[in-house]
Amino acid sequence: MNIPDFYVTLFGPAPWGFRLQGGKDFNLPLTISRLTDGGKAAKGGIGLGDMVLSIGGVTTEGMNHLEAQNKIKSCSGNLSLNLQKSDIIKPVALTHPPSPPHPHPHYSSPSTIGYNKAPRPYGGCASESEYPPFILSPSSAFTPASCNTSLFPPPPPPPPPPPVSYPSSSSSSPPVLVAPQPSVYNTPINLYSNENACELIATYLVVSCCLFFSLRGPFLVAMGKSWHKEEFTCTHCRISLADIGFVEEQGSVYCEHCYEDFLAPTCSRCQAKILGEVINALKQTWHLHCFLCACCQQPIRNNIFHLEDGEPYCEQDFYSMFGTSCHGCEFPIEAGDKFLESLGYTWHDTCFVCTVCCTTLEGQTFFSKKDKPLCKKHAHTLKI
Incomplete structure (x- = not known):
């Protein structure tokens, strides 16, 4: 694929605000x-x-890195560049046909950070969940799925339709189909007719509280497992979690109060319990809104930060306040960069070169004219 090039003219003086590789x-x-x-x-x-x-x-074809850098430095006025955009592959959107509507209503509720929605017991028409259960991480929010399956033998098939009765030959009326009266089935719980027999479906579930027992009556689904309503309780205080929020921690479930009292981490800044997102930094835990840059007071979140006198700084403020810039390219000298000090300035090791021929001067004898480094060959030929 041919990528068109383009021209850019930057108006001087330097710095131009970019770095080459x-x-x-x-x-x-x-x-x-x-x-x-x-x-x-x-x-x-x-x-x-x-x-x-x-x-x-x-x-630039045939230019080495230092020659290109020196060419840019020699542009004292405007800097004209011919560039070509990098080839970026754009994602292709995939569309799927809409799924058919479910015969039963679907309920949803907004999620909140740190807590789980109360599981909802069910008892009624069975339906397989369209979405597989999943667990995000310990101490994270869950919304238990809901299911409504009762365990009873399937109803017998309905009887064949009755014959059509026709009127006598003396009548001119059309034939009439006589509908049967609903049959009645006796079940362990109640009497069900043809009209509501669909509410009973035979199934066996792997239940968390009593494995491989047939599940009868109302139940709930949480953390990808099925539970009797009365057995889904807080691990510590044993309060029922069927109608309140809960928190999962290392495979156990806790009510909000027990989690806050015994398990929730403490914020290093405000000393309050952390019930939502947690920032782990400097071997401590923080609220998201408590781990701030000491300069701009903005949340650092998961971005890079630097320490100065024990205080965290975002990358931008750290380099503007404490960073050292290379005298050659005027970019900051970052952690891990090789650098040297000469002529009263700090340089990247690749930026300390002869002003004329761009030969590296690191570890070499050099001369200086007006703070410009020169190799032996050009020390007496350059007029500045």
Whole structure:
């Protein structure tokens, strides 16, 4: 697939707000590896992964990484780039035909963080659940599924329809089909006629409280298992959980009060019990709204953060307040980056190069003119 290229002109002076990766020496095309939020490159429509085809009208084919970097630095006015967007495969939406409506009404209720909806007992017409039961994780919210199966032998088939009775030959009326009277079936619980016999269906369920016993009467489904209503209780206080919320912890179920008193973690900031989402950081537990950046006071959530004097900072505020920028590319020197200090500045190891030929000067003898590093070869030829 041919991807069209495009041209971008960034108005000087530097910094341009992007960083390169690749080059001939890496056997990789030159691409945009990083963008500064709100920088000139980001505002100009340049994206991560865009391939750089030319810099200032000079093709990048055959350029190594340092030559490309030096070419960008030499653009003191405007910087013209020819780029090609990275190839992004868009997901294809899959559509499925709508499922036929169920003969019985379907009830739903909004979920809440941290608690389970009360299970609902059933007793009536049987129906297989369309969605398989599942468990998310310990201490997470559950909404027990509902089922309505009673265990009785299936009713006998209805008797064959009666014959059609025809009027006498002296009558001119059309034939009349005489409907039978409902038959009555005797069951262990009640009397059921043809009209309501469908409410009794024979089935055997694996019940959590009494395995392989036939389940009779109202029951409920929670955590993918079936329970007698009176036996679905809190592990600690034994209160019935049939009509209240519950929390599952390591295979056991607890009412909200017992979970809060004995199992819920404590927030390191406000010292209150955590009943919803939990943040684990710095070997402590926190409410989502209590683990904040010390500078902007915004929740850090699951994002990268840095510590300074024991206080957490989001990545953006940390580098703006405490970070060190490379004198060569003006990007922050992050944890794990190789760097060196020279001429009173800090440099990435790949950015400390001769200003003329881009030869790396790390560990080499070099000269300096107006804070610009030069190799031996160009130390006396460059006029600055």
